Amino acid sequence: MALFKIAVLEGDGIGPEVVSAALKVLYRIGELAGHHFETEKGLIGGSAIDEKGTPLPEETIKLCLEADAVLLGAVGGPKWDHLPTEERPERGLLGIRKALDLYANLRPAKVYEPLIEASPLKREVVRGTDMVVVRELTGDVYYGEPRGIFTQDGKRVGINTMRYTEDEIRRVVRKAFQIANLRRKKLTSVDKSNVLEVSALWRQIVEEESKNFPEVELEHLYVDNCAMQIVRRPSSFDVIVTGNIFGDILSDEAAVITGSLGMLPSASLGDRYALYEPVHGSAPDIAGKGVANPIATILSVALMLRYSFGLIREADLLERAVEVTLEKGYRTPDIYTEGTIKVGTEGMTQAVIQTLEELWS
Ligand code: NAD
Numbered sequence: 001m002a003l004f005k006i007a008v009l010e011g012d013g014i015g016p017e018v019v020s021a022a023l024k025v026l027y028r029i030g031e032l033a034g035h036h037f038e039t040e041k042g043l044i045g046g047s048a049i050d051e052k053g054t055p056l057p058e059e060t061i062k063l064c065l066e067a068d069a070v071l072l073g074a075v076g077g078p079k080w081d082h083l084p085t086e087e088r089p090e091r092g093l094l095g096i097r098k099a100l101d102l103y104a105n106l107r108p109a110k111v112y113e114p115l116i117e118a119s120p121l122k123r124e125v126v127r128g129t130d131m132v133v134v135r136e137l138t139g140d141v142y143y144g145e146p147r148g149i150f151t152q153d154g155k156r157v158g159i160n161t162m163r164y165t166e167d168e169i170r171r172v173v174r175k176a177f178q179i180a181n182l183r184r185k186k187l188t189s190v191d192k193s194n195v196l197e198v199s200a201l202w203r204q205i206v207e208e209e210s211k212n213f214p215e216v217e218l219e220h221l222y223v224d225n226c227a228m229q230i231v232r233r234p235s236s237f238d239v240i241v242t243g244n245i246f247g248d249i250l251s252d253e254a255a256v257i258t259g260s261l262g263m264l265p266s267a268s269l270g271d272r273y274a275l276y277e278p279v280h281g282s283a284p285d286i287a288g289k290g291v292a293n294p295i296a297t298i299l300s301v302a303l304m305l306r307y308s309f310g311l312i313r314e315a316d317l318l319e320r321a322v323e324v325t326l327e328k329g330y331r332t333p334d335i336y337t338e339g340t341i342k343v344g345t346e347g348m349t350q351a352v353i354q355t356l357e358e359l360w361s
């Protein structure tokens with residue numbers, strides 16, 4: 001029996017609700033397939049601030065470094081919004097991404113046919129959409145120095161620094177080419193090279209790397225145009241590669257056209273470690289109500305099975321189980337449309353488990 005060690009960081013808001021749902025699914029897969037998933041919880045974000053006085057305690061980093069993979073819920077919430085930027089829950093998330101050197105964040109956005117009515121776009125526009133946003137995750141304006149709020153001539157000035165080294169760009173771009181090569185062989189690189197030097201360098205590196213992948217069709221888009229094309233022709237995208245801040249924004253946009261932010265999983269990969277988390281946040285507006293959509297986190301577990309554990313069959317079956325559950329009509333409120341079956345977090349989780357059992361046999 002294979003043993004896999006998973007560090008579980010529930011975080012705040014709906015984080016614990018969606019993580020507990022996804023773990024139920026994972027344990028059932030363990031029973032069905034004969035694997036042992038050993039989980040250990042660690043604190044991160046606001047709950048870590050409350051208990052330990054810091055959003056990323058040392059023992060959490062240690063736990064993650066010793067695990068085979070990390071599963072994370074979400075961090076943040078109004079309770080901690082008054083804190084200065086460097087003490088906020090979100091710093092915990094940025095810290096763990098950096099500590100594990102998770103430079104490539106894969107955010108697949110796929111339209112499920114049964115959910116087509118839940119998309120804010122017309123069905124003929126959105127049908128067939130299946131893209132992956134590869135977002136650089138450990139550089140850019142998120143980490144660049146200098147940063148801070150300073151005083152100059154008696155007035156406050158806020159400063160952040162957009163910064164990428166050649167190597168930081170190259171490693172994530174290479175990963176994106178590799179992913180595109182295994183899919184429909186189309187890569188869209190997104191930048192703002194008409195204005196920013198960082199982006200001009202980004203584009204140079206992408207061009208250099210493309211020579212190693214002659215069979216991948218390459219397109220460059222400026223980020224403003226890309227934001228527009230994602231709603232105009234979403235199904236034309238295969239893999240999008242971009243920097244940290246542009247990727248943050250474009251992946252929420254890509255997510256919602258599939259029906260809901262509550263559907264989108266992600267894998268944050270480095271050369272040694274990996275962390276899996278939904279793209280959505282802690283959703284304070286619905287936390288504690290038992291209505292959060294657990295699918296983004298359940299699909300993040302599928303990515304973990306595939307990328308960290310090499311359990312391809314299990315991952316495929318889990319993704320199929322989610323699709324069939326949607327075909328059966330189960331919907332959390334965020335994806336509900338008339339004539340479907342409205343369920344909460346627990347109802348959706350049980351429906352996925354039930355479908356998984358049916359598909360397994
Ligand atoms: P959010 O993603 O938490 O919520 C945006 C909207 O989407 C809300 O209306 C919410 O109810 C809905 N939503 C999100 N996930 C859902 C789900 N699973 N099911 C149903 N509906 C869902 O973004 P926000 O409101 O901008 O941020 C709230 C907090 O979360 C902030 O503190 C922010 O910093 C944090 N945040 C954390 C992460 C993360 O941990 N990875 C990501 C984004 C935001």
Ligand code: IPM
Pocket residue numbers: 076090093094248279281
């Ligand atoms: C995300 C979030 C985070 C980010 C925040 C909460 C730090 O929006 O994971 O998309 O900006 O990376």
Ligand code: MN
Pocket residue numbers: 248249252279
């Ligand atoms: Mn985001």
